[in-house]
Amino acid sequence: MSEHRVGTQEEFEGARAELLVEEKELTRRGDELARKRRELPWVPVEKDYRFETEGGTRSLADLFDGRSQLLVYHFMFGPPYEAGCPVCSSIADTLDPNAVHLKARDVTLICSSRAPVDKLLAYRERMGWSFDWVSAGGGDFHRDLGFTYTEEELRPFLAGEIPATVSQMAQACGTDVLGYVTEGPGLSCYTLSDGTVYRTYVTTARGLEPAMAYYGLLDRTPLGRHEEGEEAHWLRRHDEYRT
Numbered sequence: 001m002s003e004h005r006v007g008t009q010e011e012f013e014g015a016r017a018e019l020l021v022e023e024k025e026l027t028r029r030g031d032e033l034a035r036k037r038r039e040l041p042w043v044p045v046e047k048d049y050r051f052e053t054e055g056g057t058r059s060l061a062d063l064f065d066g067r068s069q070l071l072v073y074h075f076m077f078g079p080p081y082e083a084g085c086p087v088c089s090s091i092a093d094t095l096d097p098n099a100v101h102l103k104a105r106d107v108t109l110i111c112s113s114r115a116p117v118d119k120l121l122a123y124r125e126r127m128g129w130s131f132d133w134v135s136a137g138g139g140d141f142h143r144d145l146g147f148t149y150t151e152e153e154l155r156p157f158l159a160g161e162i163p164a165t166v167s168q169m170a171q172a173c174g175t176d177v178l179g180y181v182t183e184g185p186g187l188s189c190y191t192l193s194d195g196t197v198y199r200t201y202v203t204t205a206r207g208l209e210p211a212m213a214y215y216g217l218l219d220r221t222p223l224g225r226h227e228e229g230e231e232a233h234w235l236r237r238h239d240e241y242r243t
Helices: 009-038 086-103 117-127 151-159 164-172 177-181 207-211 215-219
Strands: 050-053 056-059 069-073 109-112 132-135 185-191 196-205
Touching: 009 151, 050 215, 056 177, 086 132, 086 164, 117 132, 151 207, 164 177, 177 196, 185 207, 196 207, 207 215
Parallel strands: 069 109, 109 132
Antiparallel strands: 050 056, 050 132, 069 185, 185 196
16 A cells, blocks of 8 residues: 555545546446336246245235335355355345335335245344345245256356355355355345236346445445455455454
């Protein structure tokens, strides 16, 4: 950091003003993308998905909990996992306190995983979260959205050199690499209109960054994300940090 360019307050203000123009342009572009996202065609959900919840078996329509919109975070917690994915756990730390605000805007937010519901609820208690968490079990809900993979599909990846971060995450979840990468993260959105459930949006990978608030904050620090060249992923569950 000591080798970084140093300037006067006037130089900073001039450079900051130039950057602000680009930041405002990006904000306006983000607003335009949000509008186009809302204009995507709705797709009727015709399959009868079933979920295990604290209150018993529920349909997808039941998960709206009386609201017209539903956000589902597909949390990586597969049947062989002993604990949830640390990265998904960091995302859940952001999702949990926002659920009450989303409810005020007619949106129900839940998490869905394929592990048994009792295991999910025990982990939720450990993490101190309160959002509703359902088990999709052996159903096709995650698979149909591209968030679950077969061993055959994963064979090319497994035959190559496994990144150290993948092995790290698998170990942190109490499973092997295959068990870990069988699951994938994602966000899917639905609306309930005249008794029909429609899928309106799906994303994964960096599309999940709005739920990773820490990255937006790190992007504004002198070192940024500072992840380049790291063999181990820095993220931990919030009760595992030592500092």
